[in-house]
Amino acid sequence: MSKEKELKKRRKQLLEWYDTHHRSLPWRSPPGTPPPPAYHVWLSEIMLQQTVVKVVIPYFLKFIRQWPRIEDLASAPLDDVLTAWAGLGYYARARNLHKCANTVTQDYDGKFPQSPEQLQKLPGIGPYTAAAIASIAFNVPAAAVDGNVERVLTRYYAITTPIRNNKKQLKTYAEQLAHVDDKNAGDLTQALMELGATLCTPTKPDCPSCPWQQTCMAHQTGVAADLPKRAPKQIKPERYGTAFFLTAEKSGKLLLQKRPENGLLGGMVEFPSTPWQDAAYKKEQDILSHFPLPDHIPAVFKKLPGRVTHHFTHFTLHLTVWAGSVPEKGLSAPLFWAAQEDLHKYALPSIMKKLHNHTLKENKSFL
Ligand code: SF4
Structure with a gap:
């Protein structure tokens, strides 16, 4: 099978699995339906950085209740935003969130730009978040590579060195999957994240339920739970x-x-x-x-x-x-x-x- 055919097949398997197994989340649209507002995608992605879904849900709902539109968030006093954010940690993110809301409101007429390159110019938006917003909110084929995705791909290709040594290669693998087809870009991004969050979890990958079990190299060689290899731990001061x-x-x-x-x-x-x-x-x-x-x-x-x-x-x-x-x-x-x-x-x-x-x-x- 050609490489392109193989990628398309794998993509199809993943999307079919996502159709039936996705979790319903307040910032998500069901697969195959129009994408959610970019404001919701952005807000949830910023909140989800370093924080788990369960913790984020009440914060997300509180924010969109208090500030239903990005313009509302932009005009809120920063102290109110920081207070509403308290408990999510990493307050620089809340400050950037407010800054970004102002930039989008003032410079982009309240509408997020659609390309990952332009999104990355906004405060607090890095390559991962830019790709996530572009693909989920605007269906732009872009590879959003976070820790979950890195783990899934490390196992799929049975890479036996720590993730930090292979960042570039993993990004390339994710891009190949994202670019082999330009349909359902948002669903693909979310499906890959979902696979990492629900099946290909850090300690106990549930390979028998995985849509990729037949070709996943780590599963095929019985080393899934041993990967990714950990980098030596750095002692925290x-x-x-x-x-x-x-x-x-x-x-x-x-x-x-x-x-x-x-x-x-x-x-x-x-x-x-x-x-x-x-x-x-x-x-x-x-x-x-x-x-x-x-x-x-x-x-x-x-x-x-x-x-x-x-x-x-x-x-x-x-x-x-x-x-x-x-x-x-x-x-x-x-x-x-x-x-x-x-x-x-x-x-x-x-x-x-x-x-x-x-x-x-x-x-x-x-x-
Ligand atoms: S088969 Fe197992 S290790 Fe491979 S991607 Fe699926 S859950 Fe992860």
Whole structure:
């Protein structure tokens, strides 16, 4: 069989399987029906980066309820978008989401461009997302290669070296499949992703249910579950800090501050803390030198037992907590007071929510 015939056959097998086995998701159109709005495809793809479908569904529904059109999202205050995003992590994505909504609204009259090349020029859209939007929303044949797709193709071709050594080759394989036919481009993209998410899963590939089982080289040679080969693990650095959980003496309000717009957790709200450094702080003076209110360090501080740990992409953070109460005096930005009951209105990242819960558990007298 010629290579083209083989690709067409494999594509057909995959699309037929997808017709009957696709999951119904709020941002998806059933196979063979008109594509979903590009706004929905884009929003779901950005949310799905590094996050699983189950977690994304309620966020996606909340966003399209609150901001039904891209123009609505563009005109929303960034803080509202960050607050709605809180819990999905990777806040740079939420900031880019807002930026991108503004660019599409202002420069493209609210309509996403259709080619992967133009899509890639928009904020927060990389090659994978551009190909996913172009194919799913506009039926443009384009290969969207994410981790799922890489795993499926690594197994299909029984590649025995780690994925990171074969990125280019895997992209070529995906492109061959995408370009061999220009029909059903969106369904093909979603079918390949679906295969990786539901059958060709990381630990237990369900080969007997797979439409490609007869030609998949890993399955045929009995090594499917052993692939892809893992690259040697890189050790994540650890960082340490102390957070100040300060309440106002009379009103019980909490002292918060807004992080700088750029950088990690940019524009999010946090409990003030020492800088995060490579080793735990050993001396009290070192911690106190970063106290956010130099004029009224409380006479009584409670150092709460335990610590709060959070795994960021590139490092693990351990925060200890010092809790105390201080006079409620005028503050200057980025510090501000917030009532306990209003805490949910602020874009608090997961680490700060954990810290709040930890403090509630360890020290109810402050709340
Ligand atoms: S046959 Fe198994 S290993 Fe091969 S693509 Fe299908 S699920 Fe993955």
